[in-house]
Amino acid sequence: MAQVDLALLAQQNAQILDELRALRRELAELKEQLDRTLDFERRNDPCRPSCLTQR
Numbered sequence: 001m002a003q004v005d006l007a008l009l010a011q012q013n014a015q016i017l018d019e020l021r022a023l024r025r026e027l028a029e030l031k032e033q034l035d036r037t038l039d040f041e042r043r044n045d046p047c048r049p050s051c052l053t054q055r
Helices: 005-042
Strands: none
Touching: none
16 A cells, blocks of 8 residues: 655645635635626616616
């Protein structure tokens, strides 16, 4: 059976989890930016009736 370095695996796992957390934060920020952009575009769309944009 192959020798398994548990300390190395634990370190790699911790690094992967840190990267995953960073990616999740970045994704949340991108979604927030997209929502703001879509809201802005909807509000400024000349094809939409103005009564729908004033809430």
